[in-house]
Amino acid sequence: MTAxxxxxxxxxxxxxxxxxxxxxNPDDTARDEAARKWGKAQIAxxxxxxxxxxxxxxxxxxxxxxxxxxxxxLARSLPGN
Numbered sequence: 001m002t003a004x005x006x007x008x009x010x011x012x013x014x015x016x017x018x019x020x021x022x023x024x025n026p027d028d029t030a031r032d033e034a035a036r037k038w039g040k041a042q043i044a045x046x047x048x049x050x051x052x053x054x055x056x057x058x059x060x061x062x063x064x065x066x067x068x069x070x071x072x073x074l075a076r077s078l079p080g081n
Contacts, residue, residue, distance in 0.1 A: 005054055006058045
């Protein structure tokens with residue numbers, strides 16, 4: 001089995017926007033906000049990691065819609081791709 005590495009390459013502002021729009025737990029707003037806060041605390045490290053990726057890592061344009069990104073990951077994960 002071949003492992004593929006994917007990286008969402010997006011500016012910090014885009015990552016923050018995505019986190020603001022994400023709902024993890026609609027029935028527990030406090031937990032949802034805690035998840036959002038944790039995610040935002042990871043942004044600087046994620047942006048910095050872009051310069052340290054393994055050779056062969058697939059860079060995904062984080063400005064593209066989530067559905068398109070998911071479709072690309074799926075297509076590149078299929079055997080023969």
